[in-house]
Amino acid sequence: MGDLVLNINGANLHVNAPTGESLLSVLRNRLNLTGTKYGCGEGQCGACTVLLDGRAVRSCLTPASVAADAKITTIEGLEQKGTLSPVQQAFLDEGAFQCGYCTSGMVISATSLLRTTPNPAEEEIVRHMNGNICRCGTYPRILDAVKRASQMIAKGGSR
Amino acid sequence: MRTHNELAVGLAQHNIHDTLGWFQLDRRDFLKIFSGGLLVCLTGASAWPQESGRSFDDHELPKDISAWLHIAADGCVTVYTGKVEVGQNIRTSLAQLVAEELMVPFDAITMVMGDTDLTPWDMGTFGSRSTPTMGPQLRTIATAARQTLIETAARRWNVPPATPRAADGKVINPRKSQSLSYGDLTRGEKLVKTVSNEVRLTPAKDWKIAGTSIPKADGRDFVTGKHQYPSDITRPGMMFGKVLRPQGFNATLVSLDISEAEKMPGVKVVRESDFIGVVAADAWTAERALVAFQAKWNVPAQLSNKELFDSFKQNPETDRDESGPEHVTGSVTQAMAAAPVKLEQQYTVQYIAHAPLEPRAAVAEWVGDKLTVWTGTQRPFGVRDELAEAFRVPTTKVRVIQPDMGSGYGGKHTGEAAVEAARLAKAAGKPVKVVWTREEEFTWAYFRPAGWIEIKSGAQRDGTVIAWEHHNYNSGPAAITTPYNVANQIIQFHPTKSPLRQGSYRGLAATANHFARESHMDELAHAVEMDPLEFRLKNLSDPRLCAVFQAAAEKFGWGRLRSTPERGFGIAGGTDKGGYVVTCIELEIDATSKKVRIRRVVEAWESGAIVNPDGLRNQITGAIVQAIGGALFEAIQFADGRILNPHFAQYRVPRFSDTPQIDVVLIDRKDLPSAGAGETGIVGLAPAVGNAIFAATGTRVRNMPMAPLNAVPGEQASPFQS
Numbered sequence: 001m002g003d004l005v006l007n008i009n010g011a012n013l014h015v016n017a018p019t020g021e022s023l024l025s026v027l028r029n030r031l032n033l034t035g036t037k038y039g040c041g042e043g044q045c046g047a048c049t050v051l052l053d054g055r056a057v058r059s060c061l062t063p064a065s066v067a068a069d070a071k072i073t074t075i076e077g078l079e080q081k082g083t084l085s086p087v088q089q090a091f092l093d094e095g096a097f098q099c100g101y102c103t104s105g106m107v108i109s110a111t112s113l114l115r116t117t118p119n120p121a122e123e124e125i126v127r128h129m130n131g132n133i134c135r136c137g138t139y140p141r142i143l144d145a146v147k148r149a150s151q152m153i154a155k156g157g158s159r
Numbered sequence: 160m161r162t163h164n165e166l167a168v169g170l171a172q173h174n175i176h177d178t179l180g181w182f183q184l185d186r187r188d189f190l191k192i193f194s195g196g197l198l199v200c201l202t203g204a205s206a207w208p209q210e211s212g213r214s215f216d217d218h219e220l221p222k223d224i225s226a227w228l229h230i231a232a233d234g235c236v237t238v239y240t241g242k243v244e245v246g247q248n249i250r251t252s253l254a255q256l257v258a259e260e261l262m263v264p265f266d267a268i269t270m271v272m273g274d275t276d277l278t279p280w281d282m283g284t285f286g287s288r289s290t291p292t293m294g295p296q297l298r299t300i301a302t303a304a305r306q307t308l309i310e311t312a313a314r315r316w317n318v319p320p321a322t323p324r325a326a327d328g329k330v331i332n333p334r335k336s337q338s339l340s341y342g343d344l345t346r347g348e349k350l351v352k353t354v355s356n357e358v359r360l361t362p363a364k365d366w367k368i369a370g371t372s373i374p375k376a377d378g379r380d381f382v383t384g385k386h387q388y389p390s391d392i393t394r395p396g397m398m399f400g401k402v403l404r405p406q407g408f409n410a411t412l413v414s415l416d417i418s419e420a421e422k423m424p425g426v427k428v429v430r431e432s433d434f435i436g437v438v439a440a441d442a443w444t445a446e447r448a449l450v451a452f453q454a455k456w457n458v459p460a461q462l463s464n465k466e467l468f469d470s471f472k473q474n475p476e477t478d479r480d481e482s483g484p485e486h487v488t489g490s491v492t493q494a495m496a497a498a499p500v501k502l503e504q505q506y507t508v509q510y511i512a513h514a515p516l517e518p519r520a521a522v523a524e525w526v527g528d529k530l531t532v533w534t535g536t537q538r539p540f541g542v543r544d545e546l547a548e549a550f551r552v553p554t555t556k557v558r559v560i561q562p563d564m565g566s567g568y569g570g571k572h573t574g575e576a577a578v579e580a581a582r583l584a585k586a587a588g589k590p591v592k593v594v595w596t597r598e599e600e601f602t603w604a605y606f607r608p609a610g611w612i613e614i615k616s617g618a619q620r621d622g623t624v625i626a627w628e629h630h631n632y633n634s635g636p637a638a639i640t641t642p643y644n645v646a647n648q649i650i651q652f653h654p655t656k657s658p659l660r661q662g663s664y665r666g667l668a669a670t671a672n673h674f675a676r677e678s679h680m681d682e683l684a685h686a687v688e689m690d691p692l693e694f695r696l697k698n699l700s701d702p703r704l705c706a707v708f709q710a711a712a713e714k715f716g717w718g719r720l721r722s723t724p725e726r727g728f729g730i731a732g733g734t735d736k737g738g739y740v741v742t743c744i745e746l747e748i749d750a751t752s753k754k755v756r757i758r759r760v761v762e763a764w765e766s767g768a769i770v771n772p773d774g775l776r777n778q779i780t781g782a783i784v785q786a787i788g789g790a791l792f793e794a795i796q797f798a799d800g801r802i803l804n805p806h807f808a809q810y811r812v813p814r815f816s817d818t819p820q821i822d823v824v825l826i827d828r829k830d831l832p833s834a835g836a837g838e839t840g841i842v843g844l845a846p847a848v849g850n851a852i853f854a855a856t857g858t859r860v861r862n863m864p865m866a867p868l869n870a871v872p873g874e875q876a877s878p879f880q881s
Contacts, residue, residue, distance in 0.1 A: 030441065
């Protein structure tokens with residue numbers, strides 16, 4: 001067991017976890033941050049996506065110890081003082097979910113894309129988001145939501 | 160009677176007990192939950208006449224209540240139904256129907272769903288039944304509630320009951336400027352009303368809340384991660400459990416060494432005959448302990464994909480009623496002998512996995528002899544019965560709560576994770592969470608049945624179909640009868656023994672039967688040299704299906720462009736479970752790689768009066784996307800009791816890059832009752848894709864999936880890639 005300090009959504013959290021335990025397992029099972037989802041544990045579905053220093057990673061394949069030096073952002077950290085992030089707002093406005101289980105990972109992946117590519121072409125969105133599965137098949141609306149978020153950011157909404 | 164037969168087979172396939180349980184909450188519990196207000200119950204028994212204004216203190220409640228609604232003294236409306244929300248948006252659309260009839264704002268309604276201690280018994284959420292059955296039931300109780308409130312106000316004002324009217328959560332006396340909110344009317348009251356007979360419901364043409372695109376209830380919680388799915392539930396002192404899986408189906412345990420696992424701190428091994436599991440304070444340790452088990456298994460030799468279809472033909476399910484074909488008219492033999500155009504073909508569909516993104520999950524907690532389980536299931540009452548049976552306790556000692564889950568698509572009718580969590584929790588003396596891995600979900604859940612279908616047909620040279628014989632082995636009888644006018648028919652479903660565990664799936668056999676029928680109709684159209692749409696309309700008289708064909712064709716621009724070797728157009732349609740669907744496809748095929756890329760889908764849909772257009776559009780779009788997987792590349796590969804592709808890296812599901820431009824054309828028939836829309840939107844895509852591939856290349860693919868990642872053993876390899 002190791003004592004880790006993880007910077008999650010702006011707060012330093014102490015957690016005692018064995019070496020090798022995945023960041024996903026630590027978030028969900030030790031810190032009760034259940035917005036990040038388990039979908040496959042193999043980096044194939046994107047449900048567990050979080051931001052490490054702004055970059056999207058699969059938390060199921062990332063040992064928590066590796067994340068100890070980074071700023072970790074989970075779905076719970078995007079809303080600021082009761083205001084949704086542009087990507088969250090765009091997903092809500094477009095109704096870009098059905099069961100919603102993939103939504104956290106989708107929102108985080110889109111957030112990371114728009115951070116580096118504020119005005120992505122459709123092919124860029126598809127390429128960047130292709131590792132995220134929506135089994136309900138809401139892809140067309142998710143594409144629309146990412147485009148809408150891009151426009152919101154261009155009009156001055158923060159990322 | 161087809162519906163009855165289908166249901167019977169459906170129930171058998173879904174492992175559902177056909178004994179109906181009755182609602183068991185007694186009057187005291189009732190009073191505990193509802194300290195006052197107005198309670199309206201819907202009962203099926205005609206012995207319960209309409210009553211109003213009686214106190215429920217001395218009122219024996221009927222046992223066969225199917226839904227109820229409560230209006231509290233603060234005006235809050237709570238609706239209780241055993242249906243569950245799995246992403247199909249039924250929480251929102253049912254609340255809209257209640258708000259409409261009760262005449263309250265949508266936001267005034269809270270839906271309590273799928274909690275076996277709070278909601279009346281319900282068979283389950285499947286078969287596209289929630290909208291057509293629960294919808295009218297909830298509308299009936301909402302209407303009765305509104306009438307009771309109006310009568311109560313009339314008494315207070317001492318005016319005839321016909322005078323006041325209801326609007327926006329209030330009763331108004333139009334003769335004077337009097338009004339009372341629903342809360343004012345129910346405060347201090349203990350009113351109960353039972354309704355069993357039909358009441359006059361608001362016609363869809365007059366709907367103001369129903370029929371509109373109200374956003375998903377609690378939508379904000381889904382973009383912030385706040386919504387708690389079954390796998391997100393935690394309880395004080397909760398531990399984490401894992402279960403040892405055999406190395407294959409029908410395996411027997413030869414030896415087991417648990418010493419390494421038992422040495423791990425905080426690990427408890429649970430062994431009860433065939434059940435071997437482990438609990439630990441954290442999930443990571445539980446997983447490590449499971450890996451530390453040294454188990455040897457004996458797995459018997461078993462069937463693989465290669466022998467599957469021969470096995471279906473040779474292994475009828477003799478337990479089931481073999482009373483002959485579902486449907487026979489005229490004489491197929493005579494008509495075939497006389498037909499100038501004849502065709503005979505076989506079609507197959509493989510087993511596929513539901514792969515809901517949230518795998519099976521449950522949290523179980525025992526308090527004394529009372530068990531509570533939070534789990535993802537489409538049948539909370541069925542899972543309650545499974546638990547009661549497993550632990551030999553009365554059903555009143557078991558509560559199943561279904562938080563809105565990470566979907567199911569027909570794949571979560573059963574309670575495996577619930578039973579496992581409860582077993583481990585009982586042994587550990589603490590609440591236990593069990594979440595299946597993706598590999599467990601791919602292996603130990605159940606599959607959409609594979610199927611072998613034979614169709615024999617005969618037509619006149621002018622395109623009139625005169626003979627039709629359709630046999631389905633194993634995949635199921637849903638939508639097996641043809642909507643086309645054919646004088647001479649034999650149609651039969653043959654239940655067979657399945658080497659893999661199989662069960663419900665979105666659209667179930669309707670997909671297989673439509674794939675076969677609509678591919679075959681296309682083959683016949685080409686044989687008589689007619690346009691596929693013109694050929695279908697010539698043989699069709701169902702005005703609803705004709706209208707949907709025409710709407711799809713018009714939007715798509717059917718017939719404007721001719722297929723070329725690299726661009727194909729296809730059309731297919733049909734009806735099932737009260738929904739009518741036609742799908743038009745434009746696809747591209749690369750000349751060298753033979754890669755098929757679906758570019759454009761137009762799907763026209765009609766299911767009576769639309770309750771929520773935006774939700775319906777989302778649902779139909781999702782069905783189209785999900786259908787792409789089964790049509791082109793999804794297939795479970797298995798051999799010797801093992802699933803060979805139990806990971807998303809090997810079992811391909813549709814992704815962003817597979818998604819074409821999709822146009823959904825909704826036909827709103829306000830003059831017709833609302834049917835369910837969760838399933839049938841999936842059935843048109845596969846045959847339309849096959850027909851488009853043929854139109855482009857002249858090659859007919861009769862096996863689903865039509866362009867799998869790896870060739871499925873036992874099937875002719877597809878010339879196409881996807």
